[in-house]
Amino acid sequence: MSEPPVAFETYDVMIVGGGPNGLAMALALGGKAAQPKAKVLVVDTRDPRGFAAAGNDTRGSALTVATQNVFRALGCWDDLQPHVAEMRDIIVTDGTGRHEDRPALLSFAADAVRPSAAVITENCHINAALMAAVDRAPEIVVRGGVTVTDILTDKGQAQLRFADGTVARAPLLVGADGRNSFVRQHLGIAVDGHADGQTALTFSIAHDLPHGNRAEEHFSPQGVFALLPLPGNRSSIVWGTTPDHAEQLMAMDKDAFEAALTERVGRHLGTLRLDGKRQAYPLKRQVAQTIVGPRTALIGDAAHIIHPLAGLGLNLGFKDVATLADCVSEALRRGEDHGSVQVLDRYATWRRFDIVTTIAAMEGMSALFVNDWPVLAFLRRTGLRLVDKMPSLKSSLMTEAAGMTGTLPRLMRGM
Ligand SMILES: Cc1cc2nc3c(=O)[nH]c(=O)nc-3n(C[C@H](O)[C@H](O)[C@H](O)COP(=O)(O)OP(=O)(O)OC[C@H]3O[C@@H](n4cnc5c(N)ncnc54)[C@H](O)[C@@H]3O)c2cc1C
Incomplete structure (x- = not known):
């Protein structure tokens, strides 16, 4: 047949x-x-x-x-x-140590001349x-x-x-x-290409205090910790860290995880609550x-x-x-x-x-x-402070960031 x-x-x-x-x-x-x-x-x-x-x-x-x-x-x-929130300000810090002890090395506030470069969702x-x-x-x-x-x-x-x-x-x-x-x-x-030797946890949180549409990027040798504003009192988090630490964080129950998160973020957003699932992405x-x-x-x-x-x-x-x-x-x-x-x-x-x-x-x-x-830690601290004092360079960086x-x-x- x-x-x-x-x-x-x-x-x-x-x-x-x-x-x-x-x-x-x-x-x-x-x-x-x-x-x-x-x-x-x-x-x-x-x-x-x-x-x-x-x-x-x-x-x-x-x-x-x-x-x-x-x-x-x-x-x-x-x-x-x-479902989008405007990102009206971005601060960049050398993210080691406690939040309260980390000065912003660089900030990009949007204004009438420089509208915000991005929204978050x-x-x-x-x-x-x-x-x-x-x-x-x-x-x-x-x-x-x-x-x-x-x-x-x-x-x-x-x-x-x-x-x-x-x-x-x-x-x-x-x-x-x-x-x-x-x-x-x-x-x-x-x-x-190559694997980064880092894992990023991604999840959303709810918090008591408003974020003021400010994104925070905290850089440390373990990875980037980013807080990105969402509508209302909510933020999206990227927590870059070592694969072992990421595994520990993923294994924690909700209470232990929220305690570890508060330790990392600080108290400026009030009480933090995990809002939904956590996912882990090996970076490459x-x-x-x-x-x-x-x-x-x-x-x-x-x-x-x-x-x-x-x-x-x-x-x-x-x-x-x-x-x-x-x-x-x-x-x-x-x-x-x-x-x-x-x-x-x-x-x-x-x-x-x-x-x-x-x-x-x-x-x-x-x-x-x-x-x-x-x-490099010294260079990034001094370099970022210098960039922060140069409005025209910051303006061109924002135009680049807007993708236009x-x-x-x-x-x-x-x-
Ligand atoms: C931690 C993290 C944070 C990020 N943050 C940002 C950010 O802030 N801003 C930003 O712009 N980007 C960000 N990105 C990157 C962004 O998320 C990705 O670039 C984007 O999701 C890729 O979309 P994609 O459609 O190309 O691939 P994917 O989203 O991976 O989709 C691929 C699709 O193909 C399907 N598929 C796979 N194999 C097959 C097959 N054999 N046959 C048929 N279908 C198949 C899958 O099921 C899937 O639906 C981030 C990435 C990570 C890991």
Whole structure:
């Protein structure tokens, strides 16, 4: 008896990975902002809809002005806005010792001239807002709980084979499947990078006293401790520390954990209460040696992972999304092959400089801040105090932090 014919589904673009970057990519090409609209398939091993609804990601993210523009253009801002808090001030300290004994070495207060560079929200709200917009976009198909078993790229098409025997094909495949990207590995693209030897705990807290929309970054040799303001008397925490200490903190019951947290934070926010789950992320830095392959582009953590100390990871991914959307949409408008070498090369060339400079800046900051070499400790204290006294330098740093520099793709320009 002959094998039954394989059912082919045909799309304009297929995306592996329905995390924030994969969903944003789907919306940029097949949602409200797309000109013209592409037929998009998103596949994920977990169910992105269920994952978003369960609030499973405890990370908070700082969204730059450029990234906020992308959310507006994708039609997600109205859903997200009630859950964001403006970051009107940032203080940086040499975070050793008690909170009361740590002077702010550097502070960036927003004012009428320098509006705030970013807002903070919890990733669960980002995922939910993106998923709600995807559900309003008839051109986007999301298939959760799916295993990709093979990827073929030939004859002007990329093909995905799934564990249930079905096959989908499209002229362009996007790998948005996170740090251990199957797509990247399948293409044989190597990565440069290393583990940090640190783990970051992420969680939200409620506190008695207001945070005044001030973010705090406390740097110490063990890692970064960041308090990021959320709406109301709540904050999102990134607690970078050694893997052993992280394991101890994760094993503590709620009371013991809250006591350890109060010891680390101090009493300036009043009583602190853990609000939800804790998650632990082993930190690593990683960059793919190329972000394109035959009929394929990599975006987000599949392409690069940076240290979370400046809260830029998701923002870097959204730049990939907006840039690839420009390159692909232009080809679609002209009726050209949108998965061709020319389109993919344009994407890779446009992104290369920004990715390399952001990674270099993060490496430098991490070497300067998360280091117990006494000379560096002295340099960072004096250096930060000097920067604090230079308003024009602080102003340019804030413009950089808002993500509004360089040649911005359409979705980031706020039009
Ligand atoms: C502690 C910490 C704090 C951070 N803080 C910030 C911050 O303040 N600001 C900021 O901008 N960024 C921050 N980041 C970075 C940011 O969270 C990530 O860059 C972002 O979540 C990456 O999104 P992504 O969609 O690329 O990948 P992911 O969120 O990892 O999504 C990948 C998706 O692919 C799916 N998948 C995986 N493998 C497969 C497969 N084989 N087949 C199908 N699907 C698959 C997964 O199920 C998942 O849904 C932080 C990161 C960490 C670790």
